[in-house]
Amino acid sequence: MSTGQAPHTGTDPHTGTDAWKGGGMYLREVPVKVENLSVAYRSGGRDITVADNVSFEVEAGRTLAVVGESGSGKSTVAGTLLGHLRHGSRITSGSVEVAGRDVFSLGGRDLRALRARDVAMVGQNAGNALTPSMRVGTQLEEALMARVPARAERRAEARTLLEKVGLPEPDRIGRRYPHQLSGGQQQRVAIAMALAARPRVLVLDEPTTALDVVTQARILDLVAGLSAELHLATVLVSHDLGVVARMADEAVVMREGAVVEAAPAADLFTAPRHPYTRRLLASVPRVSDAGLAEVGEDGTRTVRDRAPVPEEAPEAVSLEDVVVQYGRSRAVDGVSLGLRRGEVLALVGESGSGKSTLAWSLAGLRAPASGRMRLHGEQEGDLAAGARKRPPELRRRIQLAFQNADTSLNPRRIAREAVRRPLRFFGLASRSDADTRARGLIEDVALAPALSDRLPQQLSGGQRQRVGIARALAAGPDVVVADEITTALDVSVQASVLALLDDLRTERDLAFVFISHDLAVVRGIADRVAVMKDGRVVEEGPVGAVFTGPNHPYTRRLMEAVLEPDAAGGAGLGHGAADRTDRTEGAARADSAADAAGEGGGGSVASGSGAAEGTAEGEWIDLGGGHRIRRGGE
Amino acid sequence: MNEPNPANEPANEAAEAAPAAVAAPAGMVRTTLRSLLRSGPATAGLVLVAVHVLIAVLAPLLTPYAPTANAPDSALLGPSAAHWAGTDALGRDVLARVLYGGRYALMVSFAATACAVALGTVVGCAAALKGGWLDDLVMRVLDAVLAIPPILALLVVVTVLGAGPAVIVLAVTIVYAPQVVRVVRAAAMGVAPLDYVTAARARGERTLSILVREVLPNIADVVSVEFAMRASWVVLLISSLSFLGFGANPPTPDWGLMISENRTAMTVVPWASLAPIIALATLVLGLNLSADGLAKAWGVDRVKEAR
Numbered sequence: 001m002s003t004g005q006a007p008h009t010g011t012d013p014h015t016g017t018d019a020w021k022g023g024g025m026y027l028r029e030v031p032v033k034v035e036n037l038s039v040a041y042r043s044g045g046r047d048i049t050v051a052d053n054v055s056f057e058v059e060a061g062r063t064l065a066v067v068g069e070s071g072s073g074k075s076t077v078a079g080t081l082l083g084h085l086r087h088g089s090r091i092t093s094g095s096v097e098v099a100g101r102d103v104f105s106l107g108g109r110d111l112r113a114l115r116a117r118d119v120a121m122v123g124q125n126a127g128n129a130l131t132p133s134m135r136v137g138t139q140l141e142e143a144l145m146a147r148v149p150a151r152a153e154r155r156a157e158a159r160t161l162l163e164k165v166g167l168p169e170p171d172r173i174g175r176r177y178p179h180q181l182s183g184g185q186q187q188r189v190a191i192a193m194a195l196a197a198r199p200r201v202l203v204l205d206e207p208t209t210a211l212d213v214v215t216q217a218r219i220l221d222l223v224a225g226l227s228a229e230l231h232l233a234t235v236l237v238s239h240d241l242g243v244v245a246r247m248a249d250e251a252v253v254m255r256e257g258a259v260v261e262a263a264p265a266a267d268l269f270t271a272p273r274h275p276y277t278r279r280l281l282a283s284v285p286r287v288s289d290a291g292l293a294e295v296g297e298d299g300t301r302t303v304r305d306r307a308p309v310p311e312e313a314p315e316a317v318s319l320e321d322v323v324v325q326y327g328r329s330r331a332v333d334g335v336s337l338g339l340r341r342g343e344v345l346a347l348v349g350e351s352g353s354g355k356s357t358l359a360w361s362l363a364g365l366r367a368p369a370s371g372r373m374r375l376h377g378e379q380e381g382d383l384a385a386g387a388r389k390r391p392p393e394l395r396r397r398i399q400l401a402f403q404n405a406d407t408s409l410n411p412r413r414i415a416r417e418a419v420r421r422p423l424r425f426f427g428l429a430s431r432s433d434a435d436t437r438a439r440g441l442i443e444d445v446a447l448a449p450a451l452s453d454r455l456p457q458q459l460s461g462g463q464r465q466r467v468g469i470a471r472a473l474a475a476g477p478d479v480v481v482a483d484e485i486t487t488a489l490d491v492s493v494q495a496s497v498l499a500l501l502d503d504l505r506t507e508r509d510l511a512f513v514f515i516s517h518d519l520a521v522v523r524g525i526a527d528r529v530a531v532m533k534d535g536r537v538v539e540e541g542p543v544g545a546v547f548t549g550p551n552h553p554y555t556r557r558l559m560e561a562v563l564e565p566d567a568a569g570g571a572g573l574g575h576g577a578a579d580r581t582d583r584t585e586g587a588a589r590a591d592s593a594a595d596a597a598g599e600g601g602g603g604s605v606a607s608g609s610g611a612a613e614g615t616a617e618g619e620w621i622d623l624g625g626g627h628r629i630r631r632g633g634e
Numbered sequence: 635m636n637e638p639n640p641a642n643e644p645a646n647e648a649a650e651a652a653p654a655a656v657a658a659p660a661g662m663v664r665t666t667l668r669s670l671l672r673s674g675p676a677t678a679g680l681v682l683v684a685v686h687v688l689i690a691v692l693a694p695l696l697t698p699y700a701p702t703a704n705a706p707d708s709a710l711l712g713p714s715a716a717h718w719a720g721t722d723a724l725g726r727d728v729l730a731r732v733l734y735g736g737r738y739a740l741m742v743s744f745a746a747t748a749c750a751v752a753l754g755t756v757v758g759c760a761a762a763l764k765g766g767w768l769d770d771l772v773m774r775v776l777d778a779v780l781a782i783p784p785i786l787a788l789l790v791v792v793t794v795l796g797a798g799p800a801v802i803v804l805a806v807t808i809v810y811a812p813q814v815v816r817v818v819r820a821a822a823m824g825v826a827p828l829d830y831v832t833a834a835r836a837r838g839e840r841t842l843s844i845l846v847r848e849v850l851p852n853i854a855d856v857v858s859v860e861f862a863m864r865a866s867w868v869v870l871l872i873s874s875l876s877f878l879g880f881g882a883n884p885p886t887p888d889w890g891l892m893i894s895e896n897r898t899a900m901t902v903v904p905w906a907s908l909a910p911i912i913a914l915a916t917l918v919l920g921l922n923l924s925a926d927g928l929a930k931a932w933g934v935d936r937v938k939e940a941r
Contacts, residue, residue, distance in 0.1 A: 365835060365836055392838065395836070408830055408833065410851070413851070418830075
């Protein structure tokens with residue numbers, strides 16, 4: 001693989017002839033050709049269309065992005081490229097041609113040959129795609145079986161592949177089991193497996209959605225490099241317009257199964273034609289916005305002014321040197337923060353940085369090992385105790401909202417019941433009163449009252465998230481801890497939920513601890529930002545100051561990893577193209593180092609960073625206005 | 635589960651094909667029934683159990699004979715128009731004894747299974763929710779109990795405390811609850827880390843309240859299947875006890891006891907022991923088929939849950 005396979009060498013003798021038969025008008029063979037494809041499944045005696053007359057082509061060496069919100073049918077279309085349909089679905093019209101062959105006319109044997117040789121897929125969750133009981137090297141060799149018969153060669157080839165996807169020490173990695181690798185490493189192995197057969201078509205279904213921004217940037221760089229080098233026709237399915245801007249040559253925007261706009265990626269981002277595309281693009285939060293963006297029906301974008309938190313706003317929560325431990329490792333390592341009424345404090349960081357642990361600690365789900373945590377207000381309260389040891393009044397005043405809309409509500413209870421429970425539990429409403437109050441709260445989060453009788457399964461993700469917020473509000477809290485509550489939502493839904501939070505903040509004088517790894521979202525919603533790394537705060541300050549810099553190197557790395565949907569290809573914070581090529585090369589090296597560091601588990605990472613900071617422990621550079629940066633590099 | 639929920643039946647029609655098992659509670663009963671009735675074996679199982687329950691309830695109306703009335707002059711008769719299944723050594727009508735015989739078995743089995751499943755569910759959920767040392771302690775104690783063969787444990791208890799129905803219910807509860815605990819704990823472990831349970835914890839709800847409101851409704855399917863499964867085992871166990879002479883006391887009509895009493899006269903009046911055997915076999919078969927049908931209808935993987 002390292003030699004790089006020459007394109008169009010015709011590995012398979014009959015692909016060329018088929019292409020000629022299929023459409024003689026093409027001088028060059030087009031590896032992917034989807035024509036008028038419609039897919040439907042039957043439910044309750046009716047046909048439900050999932051994909052409706054979808055057509056596109058991808059040439060070798062090009063990347064086509066299929067963009068859309070959840071339920072737009074984009075993954076269904078991606079599956080058809082491998083001849084896969086979900087159970088019960090069928091093709092109602094059109095054809096899918098991959099490498100010159102009509103995929104759905106192929107029998108079992110030919111289809112397997114196609115999947116083994118011509119087309120490969122990388123799914124969203126690589127951890128699930130790898131067999132847990134098999135070493136990754138062995139799995140990779142298995143994928144090579146069809147092409148490389150000799151065992152020794154296969155082994156060498158597997159090693160080369162692991163090297164190619166930028167994994168350090170391929171021999172050691174090959175001997176590992178999937179669970180011994182980090183998410184980013186697993187994704188790399190999955191990509192190596194996809195490339196093992198030297199496919200001509202690579203299908204990527206949300207390849208980086210499950211990863212944090214920094215890892216995402218590395219994986220995307222890797223994929224871009226590989227598909228250029230191997231001259232692959234790549235189909236990228238994503239809901240993330242930033243990723244699309246970074247990767248795609250052409251883009252197809254899907255909505256409710258139909259293509260609403262197809263254009264070269266650069267045109268799509270500079271001059272979107274369809275109103276839906278315009279709305280979609282406008283809904284994406286940008287790091288350059290100084291507040292929440294509001295999007296009109298026609299896709300016009302206005303940035304809402306942020307009402308500054310008044311100087312004299314009373315303090316709501318204060319943390320002093322808080323340490324939270326899991327066994328011997330410190331998930332939160334000496335954090336001091338303050339939060340005022342009416343203020344949104346964003347906690348930012350990669351996965352494993354301790355931000356969620358800190359949130360759980362605030363909510364009383366994990367008692368801190370040391371440090372002071374106090375809730376202020378008419379009644380002072382000590383938050384160092386777990387939820388059950390806190391007096392009810394204190395528990396009531398700090399509430400939690402969750403990331404995952406699927407599991408945050410009890411599937412057997414209707415929405416109103418979920419909101420009613422805190423009202424009754426904290427004695428805020430009488431039995432007769434509670435139902436009316438719950439209905440009112442559901443209206444307060446901008447849901448139709450009729451929805452209050454629905455079970456969670458009968459609500460959409462955004463609606464469920466609103467019910468979760470209503471449940472948190474029901475207790476009448478001073479502080480709401482919102483843990484990645486918009487992460488799993490589509491951009492347009494995300495925008496409306498963020499607007500709701502902002503309204504609630506001003507209406508009810510609420511303080512929010514807003515946890516997110518998405519810096520653009522944070523820019524819009526937060527008043528202050530605290531960047532966390534390995535359980536420590538490395539930078540803290542007003543949102544404007546932090547985003548204009550100067551910054552801690554880690555904060556800068558996070559910001560550079562942000563992908564924005566613009567014609568420049570999504571370089572964060574207006575970095576130029578030259579800067580980006582630079583980054584691509586550097587990223588591979590930084591990546592290897594970071595992955596290697598990540599191998600030892602959380603404990604050693606924390607101690608490692610402590611050592612790196614050396615004597616500068618606890619020292620801050622104060623930039624004024626509450627903006628401070630921890631001394632010492634990464 | 636206790637949520638009356640009439641208004642929202644058609645609400646998810648527009649939504650994509652929601653899996654049947656997660657539809658509204660009222661709808662869930664209906665889809666379960668439909669799924670059960672569509673499966674032949676499950677229907678047969680339900681019918682068998684229903685027929686047994688009906689016979690036990692209506693026994694006095696179905697036969698003119700009293701099950702315990704001795705008639706020495708008509709002992710050991712073969713099947714005839716007067717005695718459809720013949721008579722036993724004491725001249726008692728076999729059919730009447732079989733029809734009445736389900737009462738004891740069904741009542742004691744039902745009570746014992748209900749107790750075992752109830753106790754097992756509470757302990758299993760508590761272990762899953764609390765975790766930590768409580769979980770470890772409970773599981774090790776249960777492992778110890780599980781190591782004792784059920785019939786041996788029952789014989790010891792009955793020998794010491796006598797063979798009254800209450801004692802048998804108690805003994806079966808103790809013997810079978812550990813197995814229920816294992817299954818329910820596994821199911822509850824899947825629910826315990828979910829966010830709505832976390833929300834209840836953060837609210838400071840008591841463990842019992844979390845269990846009843848948040849966890850139980852979501853493992854009700856597992857518990858129901860477990861109940862049907864255990865019931866068939868308990869019926870067999872209790873009949874075995876009677877057969878060994880430690881269950882029902884003569885002259886109580888009971889299948890296990892009847893088989894034991896009449897097996898010596900097997901060659902003379904085969905129906906006196908065949909009839910209770912058939913009755914027992916059909917009841918156990920019916921319970922097993924129903925359990926399988928329920929498990930399928932709700933998508934409960936018994937192998938996985940019992941892990």
